[in-house]
Amino acid sequence: MFWNRAMETIRPDELADLQLKRLKWTIHQAQNVGLYRRKFKEAGISPDDIRTLDDVEKLPFTSKKELQAGYPFGLFAVPMREIVRVHTTSGTTGKPTVVGYTRQDLENWSELIARNMTMIGLGEDDIFQNAVNYGLFTGGLGFHYGAEKIGATVVPSATGNTRRQIEMIEDFGVTAIHCTPSYALHLAEVAESMGKTLDTLKIGIFGAEPWSESMRAELERRLGVKAFDSYGLSEMYGPGVAFECPEHNGLHLWHDCYLAEIIDPKTGERLAPGERGELVITPLVKEALPLVRYRTGDVTRLMDDECTCGRGQKIARLTGRSDDMLVIRGINVFPSQIEHVLRALPEVGEQFMVYIDRVNHLDEMTIEVEMSKAGFSGELQDLTRMQKKIANELHNTLGLRTAVRLVEPGSLPRFEGKAKRVIDRRGIL
Numbered sequence: 001m002f003w004n005r006a007m008e009t010i011r012p013d014e015l016a017d018l019q020l021k022r023l024k025w026t027i028h029q030a031q032n033v034g035l036y037r038r039k040f041k042e043a044g045i046s047p048d049d050i051r052t053l054d055d056v057e058k059l060p061f062t063s064k065k066e067l068q069a070g071y072p073f074g075l076f077a078v079p080m081r082e083i084v085r086v087h088t089t090s091g092t093t094g095k096p097t098v099v100g101y102t103r104q105d106l107e108n109w110s111e112l113i114a115r116n117m118t119m120i121g122l123g124e125d126d127i128f129q130n131a132v133n134y135g136l137f138t139g140g141l142g143f144h145y146g147a148e149k150i151g152a153t154v155v156p157s158a159t160g161n162t163r164r165q166i167e168m169i170e171d172f173g174v175t176a177i178h179c180t181p182s183y184a185l186h187l188a189e190v191a192e193s194m195g196k197t198l199d200t201l202k203i204g205i206f207g208a209e210p211w212s213e214s215m216r217a218e219l220e221r222r223l224g225v226k227a228f229d230s231y232g233l234s235e236m237y238g239p240g241v242a243f244e245c246p247e248h249n250g251l252h253l254w255h256d257c258y259l260a261e262i263i264d265p266k267t268g269e270r271l272a273p274g275e276r277g278e279l280v281i282t283p284l285v286k287e288a289l290p291l292v293r294y295r296t297g298d299v300t301r302l303m304d305d306e307c308t309c310g311r312g313q314k315i316a317r318l319t320g321r322s323d324d325m326l327v328i329r330g331i332n333v334f335p336s337q338i339e340h341v342l343r344a345l346p347e348v349g350e351q352f353m354v355y356i357d358r359v360n361h362l363d364e365m366t367i368e369v370e371m372s373k374a375g376f377s378g379e380l381q382d383l384t385r386m387q388k389k390i391a392n393e394l395h396n397t398l399g400l401r402t403a404v405r406l407v408e409p410g411s412l413p414r415f416e417g418k419a420k421r422v423i424d425r426r427g428i429l
């Protein structure tokens with residue numbers, strides 16, 4: 001099902017024309033912002049230099065820091081009287097970033113959410129519980145207005161009071177829920193403790209935090225839903241930048257509104273198609289806060305698989321933040337890739353540690369892997385076989401040979417906050 005079939009399945013040549021037209025418009029819109037007038041001047045570039053889509057590479061990047069420096073309204077490209085709403089980022093460090101919306105921006109945003117929801121089969125017959133933080137966080141109001149647009153019955157439950165949330169799902173016959181994956185797990189736990197099976201629930205939309213395929217399997221099993229991954233960021237309106245279709249193989253990026261590039265986060269060079277790196281987005285229809293080549297810090301790759309649903313450009317599920325990237329013998333490695341490989345192996349336990357050393361001028365990566373209680377037989381031949389299997393799996397995914405050291409269940413350090421799983425000893429020892 002399509003909300004806007006013409007745009008969602010637009011022909012590649014027509015799309016390229018539209019993107020170029022909108023890119024030029026965005027550059028002109030950005031000229032209303034002091035930061036961009038200065039940056040374009042420094043780069044010796046004028047909007048007229050943009051003649052093809054590839055010319056976007058001539059433009060300077062925009063960083064999160066620059067957005068923060070414009071606090072609160074310094075990067076708005078329209079007068080305040082045209083701004084009808086502001087949100088702030090849910091940012092983890094430093095000052096918040098304020099994002100603004102014109103009436104048209106809000107219209108564009110709810111259109112994109114409407115596309116997401118229609119794509120996974122939601123419509124007027126659905127009762128949609130929006131169990132995310134309302135208010136300054138973009139996830140709440142973003143989905144709220146998109147869901148109303150498609151005619152679903154919206155239950156703006158927000159977060160908290162989990163038992164009440166579960167009663168509402170049951171009493172109202174809620175068919176779809178939107179929340180963070182971690183809150184969904186909590187909901188499942190509480191529902192189980194209340195002896196509720198939540199039979200009406202069919203669809204779960206999960207976003208705002210990265211989550212793995214094993215988490216998907218768990219959520220689908222415990223909540224009885226089909227789980228869909230939602231990607232967005234406040235700087236690009238909020239949720240609605242890319243979204244999974246029923247194929248569950250990558251997220252469709254709304255190509256008429258966002259121009260995506262993948263760069264090496266260390267060098268800023270654009271990477272070859274299919275390579276994994278930092279996602280850079282130039283939004284193409286944003287009026288209040290136009291951005292040029294915004295560095296999202298999120299890591300993914302552009303997929304070139306044709307999707308059976310008929311829509312265009314997909315990105316792979318997000319695998320972490322570019323700040324976490326390691327360069328080992330010239331190969332970009334993300335700890336999340338290692339985690340992904342290990343989590344898929346039943347013999348592997350909860351924890352792992354990565355050590356990087358430089359031996360005879362060569363980078364060596366050693367991964368200490370805690371075995372699961374079930375997988376730990378203590379038999380030497382089993383351990384050797386296991387070690388080889390893990391090393392092979394890692395080699396297939398990372399394209400890099402690693403040393404694997406197995407350790408007993410429960411022997412690696414536990415972390416209460418953010419886990420520190422990587423110890424880079426190059427240059428120290």
Ligand SMILES: [Zn+2]
Binds near residue numbers: 245246247310
């Ligand atoms: Zn698809």
